Amino acid sequence: MDHYDSQQTNDYMQPEEDWDRDLLLDPAWEKQQRKTFTAWCNSHLRKAGTQIENIEEDFRDGLKLMLLLEVISGERLAKPERGKMRVHKISNVNKALDFIASKGVKLVSIGAEEIVDGNVKMTLGMIWTIILRFAIQDISVEETSAKEGLLLWCQRKTAPYKNVNIQNFHISWKDGLGFCALIHRHRPELIDYGKLRKDDPLTNLNTAFDVAEKYLDIPKMLDAEDIVGTARPDEKAIMTYVSSFYHAFSGAQKAETAANRICKVLAVNQENEQLMEDYEKLASDLLEWIRRTIPWLENRVPENTMHAMQQKLEDFRDYRRLHKPPKVQEKCQLEINFNTLQTKLRLSNRPAFMPSEGRMVSDINNAWGCLEQVEKGYEEWLLNEIRRLERLDHLAEKFRQKASIHEAWTDGKEAMLRQKDYETATLSEIKALLKKHEAFESDLAAHQDRVEQIAAIAQELNELDYYDSPSVNARCQKICDQWDNLGALTQKRREALERTEKLLETIDQLYLEYAKRAAPFNNWMEGAMEDLQDTFIVHTIEEIQVRQLVPRRDQALTEEHARQQHNERLRKQFGAQANVIGPWIQTKMEEIGRISIEMHGTLEDQLSHLRQYEKSIVNYKPKIDQLEGDHQLIQEALIFDNKHTNYTMEHIRVGWEQLLTTIARTINEVENQILTRDAKGISQEQMNEFRASFNHFDRGEAEFARIMSIVDPNRLGVVTFQAFIDFMSRETADTDTADQVMASFKILAGDKNYITVDELRRELPPDQAEYCIARMAPYTGPDSVPGALDYMSFSTALYGESDL
Numbered sequence: 001m002d003h004y005d006s007q008q009t010n011d012y013m014q015p016e017e018d019w020d021r022d023l024l025l026d027p028a029w030e031k032q033q034r035k036t037f038t039a040w041c042n043s044h045l046r047k048a049g050t051q052i053e054n055i056e057e058d059f060r061d062g063l064k065l066m067l068l069l070e071v072i073s074g075e076r077l078a079k080p081e082r083g084k085m086r087v088h089k090i091s092n093v094n095k096a097l098d099f100i101a102s103k104g105v106k107l108v109s110i111g112a113e114e115i116v117d118g119n120v121k122m123t124l125g126m127i128w129t130i131i132l133r134f135a136i137q138d139i140s141v142e143e144t145s146a147k148e149g150l151l152l153w154c155q156r157k158t159a160p161y162k163n164v165n166i167q168n169f170h171i172s173w174k175d176g177l178g179f180c181a182l183i184h185r186h187r188p189e190l191i192d193y194g195k196l197r198k199d200d201p202l203t204n205l206n207t208a209f210d211v212a213e214k215y216l217d218i219p220k221m222l223d224a225e226d227i228v229g230t231a232r233p234d235e236k237a238i239m240t241y242v243s244s245f246y247h248a249f250s251g252a253q254k255a256e257t258a259a260n261r262i263c264k265v266l267a268v269n270q271e272n273e274q275l276m277e278d279y280e281k282l283a284s285d286l287l288e289w290i291r292r293t294i295p296w297l298e299n300r301v302p303e304n305t306m307h308a309m310q311q312k313l314e315d316f317r318d319y320r321r322l323h324k325p326p327k328v329q330e331k332c333q334l335e336i337n338f339n340t341l342q343t344k345l346r347l348s349n350r351p352a353f354m355p356s357e358g359r360m361v362s363d364i365n366n367a368w369g370c371l372e373q374v375e376k377g378y379e380e381w382l383l384n385e386i387r388r389l390e391r392l393d394h395l396a397e398k399f400r401q402k403a404s405i406h407e408a409w410t411d412g413k414e415a416m417l418r419q420k421d422y423e424t425a426t427l428s429e430i431k432a433l434l435k436k437h438e439a440f441e442s443d444l445a446a447h448q449d450r451v452e453q454i455a456a457i458a459q460e461l462n463e464l465d466y467y468d469s470p471s472v473n474a475r476c477q478k479i480c481d482q483w484d485n486l487g488a489l490t491q492k493r494r495e496a497l498e499r500t501e502k503l504l505e506t507i508d509q510l511y512l513e514y515a516k517r518a519a520p521f522n523n524w525m526e527g528a529m530e531d532l533q534d535t536f537i538v539h540t541i542e543e544i545q546v547r548q549l550v551p552r553r554d555q556a557l558t559e560e561h562a563r564q565q566h567n568e569r570l571r572k573q574f575g576a577q578a579n580v581i582g583p584w585i586q587t588k589m590e591e592i593g594r595i596s597i598e599m600h601g602t603l604e605d606q607l608s609h610l611r612q613y614e615k616s617i618v619n620y621k622p623k624i625d626q627l628e629g630d631h632q633l634i635q636e637a638l639i640f641d642n643k644h645t646n647y648t649m650e651h652i653r654v655g656w657e658q659l660l661t662t663i664a665r666t667i668n669e670v671e672n673q674i675l676t677r678d679a680k681g682i683s684q685e686q687m688n689e690f691r692a693s694f695n696h697f698d699r700g701e702a703e704f705a706r707i708m709s710i711v712d713p714n715r716l717g718v719v720t721f722q723a724f725i726d727f728m729s730r731e732t733a734d735t736d737t738a739d740q741v742m743a744s745f746k747i748l749a750g751d752k753n754y755i756t757v758d759e760l761r762r763e764l765p766p767d768q769a770e771y772c773i774a775r776m777a778p779y780t781g782p783d784s785v786p787g788a789l790d791y792m793s794f795s796t797a798l799y800g801e802s803d804l
Helices: 003-012 016-025 027-048 063-073 086-102 112-116 120-136 146-158 177-186 201-215 224-228 235-248 253-298 306-347 361-410 413-418 427-463 469-517 519-538 541-598 603-618 621-636 649-680 684-695 701-711 721-731 738-748 757-763 766-775 791-800
Strands: none
Touching: 027 063, 027 120, 027 224, 027 235, 063 086, 063 120, 086 112, 086 120, 112 120, 120 146, 120 235, 146 177, 146 235, 177 201, 177 235, 201 224, 201 235, 253 306, 253 361, 253 738, 253 766, 306 361, 361 413, 361 427, 361 469, 413 469, 427 469, 541 603, 541 621, 541 649, 603 649, 621 649, 649 684, 738 757, 738 791, 757 766, 766 791
């Protein structure tokens, strides 16, 4: 079924009960249809030397019906049956109906028997379908066709006439001015339109009908009295009669076509000029922004403090997060606009657009490259400076910490070293003090490293230009001086202790001799001490504590073992499910990829198949939810690793979202293809051809680059099938040429070599007429008149220059 069947039949062919209701509501409608349809049929039948008198009687044998179809179609029908019997008549009528059906018309409730039986309603219905198909369907005005096209044609033609407002095919025509305006627009000499009055419809209607019959060879198809006397004239009768005007003025259609072509070309030019202006403005603004931004990024003077440098980094983050992204969009839009403009110019046979000096796409790309280069270096510099300051802050903090620890350690040490406690000590106390002093000396030696580190850090802070170096140096000097002093005092105390030890050892020797003489006492004393010590060791608090800790540790180990077993069960449970779900998602993604490439059947079949597929995917959701539940248990148990699977919950979530997004996008792509197909009238066969071409997208390198510039203006490296369809349907579109535009102006100029301002204003819409007048040079040929304009050079300029 073609476009007519799907649209026209539904819009204008009424079901059987509507025909009944029409005729019951207003018998005048049937009368109008009989007269109009009879006259219309005779206007064609007379070319074959015959006519009909009675519409329901004269078509009953099918012979004149077949003849009518041959005349209006210019084709031969099957040979008619010459017999007089009912079966022969039915056969002939069926041949006629079959021919109508072969032209894509669906005949609703119309059968041969009713026509042969002289059924008025059915006969009128059949003639109406013939009128629709052969007189109205092929009317086309500004991409509007059939009934709407005819209505638009009437509106365009009668627009300049006061008191005429054509909105429909019934009451808009009752006063007759619409018919008169149509005639006057094309043949102003036939009617004195200025003398017509809106309140005299009979005169207006009869004037139009008489003039049309006498001068335009359009037979009278309506009665003025019937139209005036009917509340709402029959739409089908009016449409039929008005379509005769359209066809009668087909010669005048050349001027209409010429004006339409010029309007189309001028509209393209105006749009292209706007795109050029937009490009220049956007390019200029973007280059200016880059010019201002680069010096800011090139400024590499460091700040002294971490806070100041972090503010610089924050400014840079604002630039990356807030200021640059809109400029990235602008640059992208600029390239899209440029590619779109170049494509439009190429498709309309115009020369390529050359931006003004310094504003080429390549200039912007170069400037952008410089911006990104200094931007990259700037960030590295900022981070290095921050790292330097961070290291300085870290070193300074380390210096402070080590200095504080050292100062705390040295606190009181000088006083301790200066005390004279050895002067009243016994020999054993002296030995103890010496042991203690040796321990202190070891401790002091160990702290030597820290003092050296403190000095080394202070040195490094000096070398790295730390802003607070003076106070660091002062503190370091104080620590070093104190350290030297501690060393001197330590040496002095050791010497004093050793002198005292020697003195007391001499005294002790005397005691020893005395002790030898008191040996029995000493033996008893030693035994008693040994006994006392043994008893004390056995019953230490530490031993008691150990005995208590062992059973506690066993209990903790048992509990930990149970917890780890539970955790392992959770890991295995999650791993088992994830190892099924992960590959399932991957498989589905691959299947969608294959489906979107293969795409068998009609687009509706594909859509249905994809929606079922989507349903099966959505039905898998409970398994994802179950896994989420297991994942939550794992998180609550503070488990961070799982050797039983390579899939994390995040992997699964991202995969699942990608899967849903991909199937939704694939469905949307098919829906958009259906819209594109219907809008552009692309057949299923063409869609299949486009799909095959898309799947085997392989052309020469230069041609490939050209195509890519159209189908991938964003340079994303991805071509959607939708973009490819748009490209393919553009590639096959008709284009105008300078010669055709020149020829169109010649028609509007009445074959003259120039066109006048008045002619332009009469034939073109106001804005486009003024566009031409402003740009056309005066005509200077030998036959020139005042107000004459040179349309020839203008037509050439449209195609020969990119900027008028």
